[in-house]
Amino acid sequence: MKVKEKNNVVVFKKSSEDLTDFAEKIIDQPNVFKDKNIIIDLEEVALRPSEIIPFESLAVLQKKQKKSFVIVADIDFDEVSEEIIVVPTLQEGFDIIEMEEIERDLGF
Template identity: 45%
Template sequence: MKVDQKGNTITIKDTQGDFNSFLTKVTNQYKSYEDHNLIIDLLPNKAVNIDDVKQLLPLSTQHKKAKKSFVIVADAVDYNAVSTKLTVVPTLLEANDIISMEEIERDLGF
């Protein structure tokens, strides 16, 4: 797991290719990330499937209740099968763009 912080956004990258251990680490260390916007980068793990992504729903819901962005980057999933409660995009650039837009919306009171 690799963690990078840029401004108010933290990117957490799965570097081991084992989604379940990655999910456990992110969940256990969540308190240290809860005050930032989060990007969960699953691009290095080509074995990630839609069921794996759906396991991030509780973290996403909790994070969004705190008025912070939670974006998952995965290119090996069917975006039409993803819950509308999850934000999943194919690139890191799109993830950063979504966070920028959501911050503007929050600043405007939406």
């Protein structure tokens, strides 16, 4: 797993582990993303929508903490849970987080 931090966003990129182990590694390290927005970069991974289910608990946790959670992946967005925001590119992930930060600042 590779971790990059940019401003108030932590980007986790999958390396060799399977998706469930990858999700568990992230969840087991709350100090890495405390008070940060999260992007899970799966852009280069071929996957089915059902394979991102392990990330739902992390998405819910982030929402409770009033932080954003975005997955970057090339999948059918209509088949993804409404709890998880999925976008096709990393730049769109940063754009979504920026928009959500503005909404939170305005009180929405």
